[in-house]
Amino acid sequence: MDTLIQQIVSGLATGGIYGSVALALVMIYQATEVVNYAQGEMAMFSTYLAWTLLNAGLPYWVAFFATLAIAFVGGLLLERILIRPVENAPVLTIVIVCIGLLVILNSVAGWVYSYIQKPFPSPFPSKPIQFGNIYFGAHDIGALGVTLVVLAGLYVFFRFTTLGLAMRAAAQNPVSSRLCGIRVGWMLAIGWGLAALVGAVAGMMVAPIVFLDPNMMAGILIYAFASATLGGFTSPGGAVLGGLIVGVVENLVGTYVSFIGTELKLTVALAMILIVLVVRPSGLFGRAAVHRV
Amino acid sequence: MLPRAWTLGISAVALAAALVLMFTLTNFRLFQFSQVFIYAIALLGLNILTGFNGQISLGHGAFYAVGAYTTAVMIDQWNVPYGWTIPTAGLICLVAGFLFGIPALRLEGLYLALATFALALAVPQILKYFEHWTGGSQGIVLSKPNAPWGLPITPDQWLYLLTLAVLVVLFVAAANLLRGRTGRAIVAIRDNAIAAQSMGVNTALYKSLTFGVSAAYTGVAGALSAVTVAYVAPDSFDVFRSITFLVGIVIGGLASISGAIFGAFFIQFVPNWAQDISKAAPWAIYGVFLIGFMYAMPRGIAGSLRLATARWLRRRAEPSASAGGSRR
Numbered sequence: 001m002d003t004l005i006q007q008i009v010s011g012l013a014t015g016g017i018y019g020s021v022a023l024a025l026v027m028i029y030q031a032t033e034v035v036n037y038a039q040g041e042m043a044m045f046s047t048y049l050a051w052t053l054l055n056a057g058l059p060y061w062v063a064f065f066a067t068l069a070i071a072f073v074g075g076l077l078l079e080r081i082l083i084r085p086v087e088n089a090p091v092l093t094i095v096i097v098c099i100g101l102l103v104i105l106n107s108v109a110g111w112v113y114s115y116i117q118k119p120f121p122s123p124f125p126s127k128p129i130q131f132g133n134i135y136f137g138a139h140d141i142g143a144l145g146v147t148l149v150v151l152a153g154l155y156v157f158f159r160f161t162t163l164g165l166a167m168r169a170a171a172q173n174p175v176s177s178r179l180c181g182i183r184v185g186w187m188l189a190i191g192w193g194l195a196a197l198v199g200a201v202a203g204m205m206v207a208p209i210v211f212l213d214p215n216m217m218a219g220i221l222i223y224a225f226a227s228a229t230l231g232g233f234t235s236p237g238g239a240v241l242g243g244l245i246v247g248v249v250e251n252l253v254g255t256y257v258s259f260i261g262t263e264l265k266l267t268v269a270l271a272m273i274l275i276v277l278v279v280r281p282s283g284l285f286g287r288a289a290v291h292r293v
Numbered sequence: 294m295l296p297r298a299w300t301l302g303i304s305a306v307a308l309a310a311a312l313v314l315m316f317t318l319t320n321f322r323l324f325q326f327s328q329v330f331i332y333a334i335a336l337l338g339l340n341i342l343t344g345f346n347g348q349i350s351l352g353h354g355a356f357y358a359v360g361a362y363t364t365a366v367m368i369d370q371w372n373v374p375y376g377w378t379i380p381t382a383g384l385i386c387l388v389a390g391f392l393f394g395i396p397a398l399r400l401e402g403l404y405l406a407l408a409t410f411a412l413a414l415a416v417p418q419i420l421k422y423f424e425h426w427t428g429g430s431q432g433i434v435l436s437k438p439n440a441p442w443g444l445p446i447t448p449d450q451w452l453y454l455l456t457l458a459v460l461v462v463l464f465v466a467a468a469n470l471l472r473g474r475t476g477r478a479i480v481a482i483r484d485n486a487i488a489a490q491s492m493g494v495n496t497a498l499y500k501s502l503t504f505g506v507s508a509a510y511t512g513v514a515g516a517l518s519a520v521t522v523a524y525v526a527p528d529s530f531d532v533f534r535s536i537t538f539l540v541g542i543v544i545g546g547l548a549s550i551s552g553a554i555f556g557a558f559f560i561q562f563v564p565n566w567a568q569d570i571s572k573a574a575p576w577a578i579y580g581v582f583l584i585g586f587m588y589a590m591p592r593g594i595a596g597s598l599r600l601a602t603a604r605w606l607r608r609r610a611e612p613s614a615s616a617g618g619s620r621r
Contacts (some may be wrong), residue, residue, distance in 0.1 A: 012619060027585075029403070033403075035403060035406075082584065086588065088586060089587070089591035089592075090592070092539070092547065093544075093591045093592075096539075096540055096543045096544070096583060096587050097584050097587050098537060098584070099580075099583065099584075100579075100580040100581070100583035100584040100587070101580065103389055103576040103577070103579055103580040103583070104577045104579070104580035104581065106576060107574040107575065107576035107579075107580065108577050110574070110576055111573050111574040111577065143424060223408055232480075233404075266414065266415070266418060267414075267415045267418050270411035270412075270414055270415050273407070274396070274409070274412075277400055277404055277407075278400075281401075281404060282404065283404075291508060
């Protein structure tokens with residue numbers, strides 16, 4: 001029983017990270033109908049920037065927020081410089097540009113920082129937290145907390161601010177929004193900036209667990225795809241919930257089903273997604289696409 | 294569009310050039326070109342599905358792997374001559390693709406892309422799991438076949454010839470398939486599935502069949518790659534392979550048969566050039582190439598060529614048209 005609870009909590013912690021990356025994917029997808037394959041590498045690169053700032057002697061939380069600001073501006077600029085020229089090209093063309101960005105970021109990070117793994121500090125105490133006779137990693141709990149704070153912040157932003165409303169409008173109906181005076185292009189750019197910011201949080205929260213290296217987000221991006229698919233690409237809340245489900249199921253299956261072990265863990269997660277997709281083609285919480293004929 | 298005779302003429306010249314090259318290139322270059330032909334077959338398969346039928350697949354690396362492993366296991370375990378394994382690989386992938394195509398009917402666009410992506414991710418792990426047959430992560434080592442019937446050519450020349458021959462047969466078959474009734478049905482489904490259905494096209498059957506044919510092409514390519522490389526291992530069939538195929542068809546040109554060849558050249562040679570330009574960060578150079586290509590030719594190489602020929606044909610036609618106008 002104790003193992004079960006422990007596994008569920010650590011599953012929720014990693015699931016929160018999958019959920020954040022999934023949320024970043026969903027934000028860009030909703031606005032532009034493009035899956036940003038470079039999302040993971042953007043998060044990895046931001047985490048390296050945080051590492052540089054920390055090495056320069058800044059305190060953790062100063063470096064944390066400075067990284068968020070850099071990531072936001074970086075994401076904004078990427079959209080303006082890289083994506084804008086192909087805005088009206090076929091979707092697959094934009095996908096290829098994102099893949100190009102992915103390999104560039106990965107390669108440049110390897111070139112500047114080398115492919116050697118680096119430890120990344122956690123802002124939370126290393127001593128485990130004890131409830132009764134169950135121990136939880138303080139970082140697990142902290143990461144989950146930070147993820148939830150970011151989500152709450154985004155919810156408030158999109159629900160209660162004018163800018164958030166304008167962004168939702170631009171995503172839903174670009175033509176009418178432009179007629180209302182919303183600068184749709186800039187709304188998309190801000191969307192990219194916010195997605196980069198959420199990704200940076202995920203990167204900094206996961207780096208203490210998996211260590212910092214240029215390929216650290218590859219696996220996480222795949223789980224994030226899984227989460228977003230499970231929850232539905234049209235539902236931000238669903239994506240986060242999908243992340244939590246994937247994290248917990250992954251942990252439990254790896255622990256309790258012996259013939260699967262760690263080798264086939266990923267396969268099981270993927271099989272789960274295939275089954276969900278066949279039963280509910282737009283994910284658990286997604287809206288089914290309705291076409292006008 | 295170019296007149297049919299021109300297309301045939303250009304193809305014949307290209308084929309003749311390829312045959313001449315067979316006797317002039319070094320063995321290493323021949324190997325590289327065989328790879329190009331193999332990629333071209335795989336890309337054509339993916340293009341039939343994604344370009345012509347509008348179903349995006351990020352999982353064709355999986356069918357490539359199934360084809361390669363079919364060949365490798367048949368040769369390694371049962372000593373089947375490699376010539377028989379290649380059509381078998383195609384058949385197995387045809388069935389596998391058709392079966393995967395049935396649940397895929399319920400999915401569109403992004404969700405289909407992700408479902409196939411899951412397939413591509415799962416295959417290397419599954420291959421490692423069935424260690425008894427597949428040799429686990431060690432893979433299977435084969436031996437390069439010699440030229441049959443006592444032909445006086447090196448093994449590399451033979452493999453070049455073999456891949457070229459398979460390429461020509463499969464390309465002619467695809468061109469015929471896509472030009473006729475079936476091809477029109479495939480394209481109609483992409484353009485408007487509901488309209489196609491109301492015209493009497495059995496969309497479900499055609500979509501899963503297209504999936505099967507596409508997988509069969511990719512499987513044959515995988516089988517050929519196992520023969521030419523003489524080695525298969527799960528890690529050479531990772532997700533990156535599937536993404537490379539997608540890059541190949543978009544760079545080459547979607548819904549274009551010749552695009553598959555251009556795309557194959559790109560994915561075979563551009564990474565090498567990038568390596569030559571910068572040893573430190575070759576993939577950064579590759580990424581810049583990718584993005585640059587997409588800016589310059591958003592519809593791929595074949596798309597740009599098509600535009601250029603259309604413009605050229607119009608300009609050729611114009612003087613006579615204006616002359617006819619002045620006479621009136």
